[in-house]
Amino acid sequence: MNIQKLSWQNLSQRPLSTFMSLLLLTLGVSIISLLLILNTQLDDTFKKNIAGIDLVIGAKGSPLQLILASVYHIDNPTGNIPYAEAKEIAASPLIEKAIPLAYGDNYKGYRILGTEHSYIEHYDGTLKKGRLYEEKYEVVLGATLAGILRLKIGDEFFGNHGSGEEGHVHDDQAYVVVGVLNKTETVLDNLILTEISSVWGIHDHSDEEAQEEEHDHEGHDHEEGDEHHGEEEHNHEGHEHHDEEHHDEHDHEHEEEGKEITSMLLKWRSPMAMMSLPRMINQETSMQAALPAIEVNRLFRLFAVGIDTLRLIALAIMIISGISVFVSLYNSLKERRYEMALMRSMGASRGQLLWMVLLEGLILSILGFVLGIGLSRFGIWILSQTVVEDYHYQLQAGVFLVEEWYLLGVTLLIGVLAALIPGIQAFNVNISETLSDG
Amino acid sequence: MIQSQHLKFGYSQAQVFEFPNISALPEEPLLILGESGKGKTTLLHLLAGLLRPISGSIEVGGTDMTKLSTRELDLFRGRHIGLVFQQSHFVSSLTVGDNLRLSQYLAGEPQNQERIERILERLKLGDKLRQKTHKLSVGEQQRVAIARAVLNDPDVILADEPTSALDDTNAAEVMNLLEEEAQQAKAALIIVTHDKRLKDRITQRVELI
Numbered sequence: 001m002n003i004q005k006l007s008w009q010n011l012s013q014r015p016l017s018t019f020m021s022l023l024l025l026t027l028g029v030s031i032i033s034l035l036l037i038l039n040t041q042l043d044d045t046f047k048k049n050i051a052g053i054d055l056v057i058g059a060k061g062s063p064l065q066l067i068l069a070s071v072y073h074i075d076n077p078t079g080n081i082p083y084a085e086a087k088e089i090a091a092s093p094l095i096e097k098a099i100p101l102a103y104g105d106n107y108k109g110y111r112i113l114g115t116e117h118s119y120i121e122h123y124d125g126t127l128k129k130g131r132l133y134e135e136k137y138e139v140v141l142g143a144t145l146a147g148i149l150r151l152k153i154g155d156e157f158f159g160n161h162g163s164g165e166e167g168h169v170h171d172d173q174a175y176v177v178v179g180v181l182n183k184t185e186t187v188l189d190n191l192i193l194t195e196i197s198s199v200w201g202i203h204d205h206s207d208e209e210a211q212e213e214e215h216d217h218e219g220h221d222h223e224e225g226d227e228h229h230g231e232e233e234h235n236h237e238g239h240e241h242h243d244e245e246h247h248d249e250h251d252h253e254h255e256e257e258g259k260e261i262t263s264m265l266l267k268w269r270s271p272m273a274m275m276s277l278p279r280m281i282n283q284e285t286s287m288q289a290a291l292p293a294i295e296v297n298r299l300f301r302l303f304a305v306g307i308d309t310l311r312l313i314a315l316a317i318m319i320i321s322g323i324s325v326f327v328s329l330y331n332s333l334k335e336r337r338y339e340m341a342l343m344r345s346m347g348a349s350r351g352q353l354l355w356m357v358l359l360e361g362l363i364l365s366i367l368g369f370v371l372g373i374g375l376s377r378f379g380i381w382i383l384s385q386t387v388v389e390d391y392h393y394q395l396q397a398g399v400f401l402v403e404e405w406y407l408l409g410v411t412l413l414i415g416v417l418a419a420l421i422p423g424i425q426a427f428n429v430n431i432s433e434t435l436s437d438g
Numbered sequence: 439m440i441q442s443q444h445l446k447f448g449y450s451q452a453q454v455f456e457f458p459n460i461s462a463l464p465e466e467p468l469l470i471l472g473e474s475g476k477g478k479t480t481l482l483h484l485l486a487g488l489l490r491p492i493s494g495s496i497e498v499g500g501t502d503m504t505k506l507s508t509r510e511l512d513l514f515r516g517r518h519i520g521l522v523f524q525q526s527h528f529v530s531s532l533t534v535g536d537n538l539r540l541s542q543y544l545a546g547e548p549q550n551q552e553r554i555e556r557i558l559e560r561l562k563l564g565d566k567l568r569q570k571t572h573k574l575s576v577g578e579q580q581r582v583a584i585a586r587a588v589l590n591d592p593d594v595i596l597a598d599e600p601t602s603a604l605d606d607t608n609a610a611e612v613m614n615l616l617e618e619e620a621q622q623a624k625a626a627l628i629i630v631t632h633d634k635r636l637k638d639r640i641t642q643r644v645e646l647i
Contacts, residue, residue, distance in 0.1 A: 001539035001549060006529070013531035339529050345488060346586075347516015347545040349509050432483040435523065 003352055007359040010332065017328040021364050022371065024321030029372025029411055031314035034379050035307060036403045041395055046072070046300075049187050050292045052097075052122060054274070057086060057281055058263035063290035064299060070101055070263040071292050073111055073187050077103050080260035081287045089281060090264060094273035097122075099265040104199030105159025110145055112159050112175070112192045114199035114261075120181065122265075123188040129153055130179030136201050139175045139194040143183035151177050173201070200259055318414060325364050325418035329357060333422045340426050341434035353426040361419025362412060369411045373404065439463055440594045440626050445484055445494035447477075454492070457481050458644055462594070462626035467617060469637070470630045472646030478630045479598060481646070485628065486596050487515045499593045516545030520587030520625065522616070524599035526579040528571035534558070534582055535567040538589055545590045557585045561615060577608040581615065588619040595620050597629045601636065609635055 011018045049071055058066040059079030068075035083100065090098030099122060102114035113119075117132055120140070130153045133140050141151060151157065156174040175194065183189055268277065274291070281289035333340075340353055377398075384395040441461045448454035455477040462468040472478045483489040485496060487503045496503045498518055506514055528537045538554045558564050561581045566574060571582065580600065587595050597616060601609035613636065620627035629636065637643070 001532075001536055001543045006532070006540065009529075009531040009536070336530075338527050342527050343529065343540070343544060344512065345486065345515060345521050346541050347512050349512045351509075352544070432480075432488045435483070435488065436479050 003356050004359060007356050007363055010336075010356075011360055011363060014328070014332055017324075017332070018364065021321060021324045021328050022368055024317055024324050025365060025368025025411065025414075026371040026375060028314050028318035028321050029369050029407065030375035030379065031310060031317065032407055033373055033376035033401075033404055035310055035314065036401055036407070037376065037380055037395075037399070038383075039307060040401060040403075042303075043300075046296050048185065049123075050296060052267055053265045053292050054268050055266040055278060055289055055291060056263055057081065057089060057266065057287050057289050060286065060288045063288060064295045066263060066288065066290045067292050067295040069103075070265065071187070073113070073191065077262045078288075080262055081264075083259045083261045085285060085287065086261060086264045089277075089285075089287075090266065092277070094268050094270070094277055095266055096269045097267040100196060100261045101263050101265065102196045102199040102261040104194075105161055107157055107159050107175070107192055108149060110149065110190065110192055112139065112194055112199070114194050114196035116196070119265075120188065120193065123184050123186045125181045125184050125186075125188045128180045128182045130177070133178055133194055133198075136195055136198045137173060137175050138178045138198075139192050140179040140181060141177060142189040142191045142193070143181050144189045145192060146180045153177050153179065196259075196261065318410070321368065322414040322418045325361055325415060326421065329360060329419055329422040333357065333425060337429060337434050338437075340429045341431045344429065344431045345435065350427045353429070354423045357423035357426045358416055358419045361415040361417075361423075363415075365411045365415025368415075369408055372411075373400075440485065440496070440498050440628070442485060442496045443494055445481070445496070446492045447480055447484055447489060448492055455480060457484070457494075457646070460485065460628070460644060462628050462642075464624045464626050465621060466642055467620065467627040467629065467640045469640045469643045470628060470646065471632065471637070471643055473632065476646040478632075478646060482596055482598050482628070482630045485594070486519050486521055487511045513546055516541075517547065517590055518593045520590070520592035520595040520623075522580075522583050522587045522595065522597040522600045524602050526571075526583035528579075528582070530570070530572055533568050533570055534563065534574070537571060537582070538586055541586050541589050547590050554585075554589070557589060558582075561585050577604065577611070580604065580608070580612050584612070584615050584619060588623045588625070591623050592625050594626045594628065595623070597627070597631075599631050599633065600629065601633050602631065606635070609633070613639060 053071060056066055056070050058070060058077065059081050061078030065075050066078050069077045086100065087098075089095070090100075097118070099116060099119045101119070103111065104114055105112045120132070127140075128143065130140070141149070146152070149157075155177045157177075158174055175192075175198070181188060268274070278289040278291065281287055343353065344350075380395050387395055439462070441459075442457070443459050445457040445459075446454060447457070457477070460468070460470070460481070470478060470481060480489065484491050487496070487506075491504060494504070498514075501514065501518075503511060503514060528534075529540060532540060535551075535554060535558075538558075539549050539551070542549045542554075555564070555567065558567060561584065563578065563581055563585065566578065566582070571579060574582065584600075587597075595616065600616065601612055604612060616627060616629070629640070
């Protein structure tokens with residue numbers, strides 16, 4: 001028998017009010033912890049992927065959509081832009097680095113992205129196995145995809161047209177896996193990377209078939225395939241203009257001429273470029289320039305309203321749980337006044353009684369914290385399943401944030417504060433008077 | 439052995455009690471009698487160290503309780519004084535056995551399960567060890583209270599109206615047990631009461647006027 005056991009017994013003696021206090025504490029802690037984790041992980045992911053990209057140019061449309069598509073790969077592209085025009089801007093002395101991106105097909109919902117090796121370097125991607133792509137239709141897999149898609153080096157697969165899983169299959173030209181990347185915790189992990197020319201090639205090839213051989217493959221006839229969405233239409237318009245050049249496929253210079261890409265990621269030499277370049281692009285070309293930092297901030301401001309509201313609700317729940325602990329202890333103490341006096345008569349010190357009551361508050365808050373953290377991890381895990389499915393994003397459920405140590409502190413503080421007044425009453429109980437009243 | 443001298447106590451300036459000197463030895467139970475409002479319970483609480491007198495001294499086994507600090511007094515009470523009240527109260531969240539263990543723990547004594555079981559057996563409560571106290575009858579509760587009072591081998595057992603709430607049979611049983619247990623523990627027994635039934639049993643008396 002000791003004070004800890006006594007506190008525990010006292011709590012289990014009144015299961016309903018203990019349950020109520022615990023429920024509220026658990027809810028408050030889990031909501032706050034959930035928000036903390038989501039906030040940090042989203043923040044991390046968004047910031048990490050944006051690093052080093054100052055400007056994105058792409059087809060006109062929503063700048064946010066352009067950023068979400070080109071930087072995060074979670075939205076459809078706004079359309080296509082002429083490669084030549086984009087290269088002109090990339091050649092500007094204000095630009096330090098330019099990475100072209102061309103969306104073509106997907107494989108089982110994962111995007112096949114045509115780009116240069118500099119894209120992999122940009123995200124510090126390194127090879128785990130195999131080599132980088134060198135030829136058309138060679139692909140390198142992001143770290144998480146190798147497992148999910150069950151592909152290994154040497155395997156071949158056919159892409160689905162567009163970004164939806166249900167597009168038609170380009171079954172005439174297979175991609176070959178030549179390499180797998182190490183994990184980078186960036187968008188790189190969830191992409192299939194290839195030469196830009198593969199993206200062009202797949203579609204040119206289809207057009208060639210359709211026109212030159214006059215062989216009306218139902219799925220391959222892009223002119224009549226009106227189930228395709230607008231974004232794809234762009235692609236094909238582009239190809240049509242340059243049918244004559246298909247014969248010259250091996251000439252690199254020629255190949256790029258008149259081709260289209262989806263977007264281009266730019267890093268400028270000095271921030272001065274920010275003053276002039278975006279406006280110039282937006283006004284004088286058919287393309288638009290979007291600043292990832294600004295668009296992401298805008299997106300976060302949209303989130304912020306919801307997150308702030310939830311935070312306030314969680315705070316209110318925490319306060320109510322504190323009050324609930326207080327009321328529960330206060331009421332039980334009114335009934336237990338005689339017990340307190342009795343314990344004093346049996347040799348208990350005032351400090352022991354104070355500690356007993358404080359401990360009841362502390363046990364509640366520690367249990368509430370542990371259960372709350374457990375619940376939030378469970379929530380993250382559930383959420384992670386859907387996020388991975390919908391956005392190919394991973395949420396880590398195993399991390400314990402620094403902020404959660406503060407949350408522990410606050411929770412314990414609530415427990416102690418709620419127990420303080422009842423505790424002081426126990427400390428000051430008048431033994432003789434209470435026993436005589438008994 | 440307990441001895442008090444020149445005890446004075448006041449709830450306020452206007453109402454000051456002066457108590458006769460009390461002295462009790464083991465095997466000589468002492469009855470303190472008096473009408474309501476004469477300060478019977480106050481005297482008992484003074485002797486138990488639950489109240490501090492204005493002046494005077496209380497010696498238990500050679501220690502003057504009035505000279506002890508609050509914490510020392512708490513522990514001294516737990517170790518050397520056994521208390522039985524008119525209505526027995528327990529820590530309701532604990533079982534009979536745990537209530538007794540708590541008494542050992544709070545007095546700073548080692549927790550001795552064997553001793554607890556032996557005493558409960560002696561008081562015919564052997565099967566109540568794991569019961570919650572509120573499931574017991576009034577007579578049983580009073581017996582557990584006696585067990586608790588003698589558990590730490592006190593020098594003095596102080597009982598406040600231990601029989602007033604009981605019928606004749608139970609009252610006689612409780613008195614028998616109190617006297618037996620006091621003898622076993624070699625403790626002085628002081629009973630505060632207005633219960634006339636006890637006058638016939640105990641010859642040593644102090645009357646508060």
